[in-house]
Amino acid sequence: MAIKSFKRFEKKFILNQTEYNNLLLKLEPYMTQDEYCKLSKTYDIFNIYYDTDTDDVIRHSIASPYYKEKLRLRTYTNPTNLNSKVFLELKKKINGIVSKRRVVLTLKEAYDFLESGKPPITNDYINNQVIREVEYYLSKNKVKPKVYIAYTRNALFAKDDRDFRITFDSKILTRRDCLSLEDGCFGNDILGTNKYLMEVKFLGAIPMWFTKILSELEIYNTHFSKYGNEYMDYSYKKRYGIVERRKAIC
Template identity: 30%
Template sequence: MDAHQDRREFKFLLPREKFSAVRAAVEEHLEHDRGNADGYRILSEYFDSDGRDSYWEKIFGLPNRRRIRTRVYGTPGSGRDLTRFIEIKHKLDGLTVKRRVPAEGEELDAFLRGEFPALSDDEGDRVRAELRDLLNQPPKSPVVRIQYHRFAYDSGVDGTLRVTFDTEVRCAFSYEPLLSDDAEPHLPLLEPGWAIMEVKTIGPVPYWFRSLLGRYGIAPRGFSKYAVALERYEFPSSEKPKPHESGEPVP
């Protein structure tokens, strides 16, 4: 599936007793993404303002919202090169699209320190202009690092369905350089053995997948890794910052 296409996303929280069976059922219909049968690591840094504007936009369910994050794909020591991106995730009226540009390791670390990357092609120029706008209105910086192991299944480049399972989801509120041997986040976001299943689809969800949901009695539910990390570790529910303490209020 083309990550730049508009698509709908649905999330499901799978308890330990259902995860393996549901994943095996998906495997009967979809191929491993890029042949990664063992899955791969994803390491992300999420950006927000001091007043946590991005968090509150998620909580209030604003139909048009954008979020900045960096992503590093790949498992250190696996023999495969790590792939790094700077991304803008844009949700508009239920559709999701990602705009992203590749970055080298030093370039990504510089971006996390507040320096803009040297993106010279046309697409890079457009993303860079959007990043500058988002980073400054109001000012945003890295807030939390989230890491997990992903098993991904895809219907191919011209396909319309992608299903992923995120396991061992952990976070950390530290900002060391994103090196291949950096300390792994250690604060858990899921119960042991649980997984987040995410479905990305262009058009209707196939009948076989709808049948699978009914067979295992699972229903979509919202689960934002970023929001859960903040709520569980950055502030207790009784001490949440007020909405939009900094920046312009949301109408």
Template identity: 30%
Template sequence: MNWWRKIQKYQKYFNRFELKYQISLQERDNLLSFIRPFMRLDPYVQNNYNYEVRSLYYDSNFRHSVNEKRDGIGVRRKLRIRYYPDYSRDNREFVFIEIKKKINENVAKSRIHVKLEDALYILDSNHPIANAFYNNASTQDRNTLKEIWFLYKKYNLKPVCVVSYMRQPFLSKIEKTFRLTFDTNVMVRNYNFDLNFGDSSKYIIPRNICIMEVKFNNFIPNWAIKIIQKNNCIQYKISKFASGLERTKDYALV
């Protein structure tokens, strides 16, 4: 199955729980040895190891999204464009424009799938490309796009940083909605917001550290709980976006 057929089967709406842990690369390797009987690599991984993720984050001049995170606001929303540079269709690049909503540990995502070259135009509801996309979109995509436009206009959102990392994702062989992901080389830049440009200037976390994310809909399987406890993993709340802006010292423009 090629990438385009796979991408068509991507979920456009998620509602799940996500727990994050910071672990060393050695601890990651230890965990991998324990989870392999229960989990398999995500089939979207084409090189049998990992794939790159690049996300362009938006915020207001007052850093509305960052301040909500720091102030511990229970319900938060942020806008980003997510790009998987390892995949393309007919030599054309595609991205997801996403709204990520977080209520404590619960995460909901709504997203639309668009050509990279059109993404910035689609954010502007007055642009002809945006109107053409809307007119040809499904009801679900139209509703997501309306919410994107609302946030974009309400907070006068601007691109503020690109966060990139390498992700190694695993799926449970039994519990189909249980996932583990391991993110390394987590980097940020607050210049050159072209997602085709791969280099980033600063590491958000040390190179020998990995962010493990535990993702599930209703429960964590008992075998996974035992493995996490056996390896003394401690939950650590971290936002790649907020931590990235802190690394660039780019808090607010006004």
């Protein structure tokens, strides 16, 4: 097993294709692609978000509370069997500060934990700490697989500060059926063609050179949550009886 834990601030922006292309050119002197995006490549992220029957987790989240948290199962490749590695993540946001705690499990260990409450066995103290946090969350929130969300990502790091990171997510596909990672990547695109969700992730202050670039290109931050926007789109269609558009495939 492996664990990752960090805290940071996040700001979000929606870009069109022209803004995306122009911004990448401006960032070249200051930033470089991360190890998974070399040679202008991107990578995919696949998630299952857990929520209650009445969507209490996401309804609480979009109300912009002081504290909120979400539980999700994440992978970077479509699992082929129950021994495939996945990340079980507990993401929290407290007064605008984002923290994420996650542990690597096999898909079977994750399913056993989430479905029957059987925690994975490990002798690692830190891993056990994260598992106990998830166990506590599950005891307080009667959640189940609720939404599948997948997207393609381009990620950059500042050359002089790896804590300053920018990600560009596109083709954000969601669905509320076939809620297992093994079912593959397909769903409804909630962002739209040639659109990019830019997330700026930083500790402390945003570099002045980046603020200047945003000003020059007239790019302004907005509010966008993948799960939150999926829920609002789903609720609107459900209320007005709108039939889902044809599903896109990764």
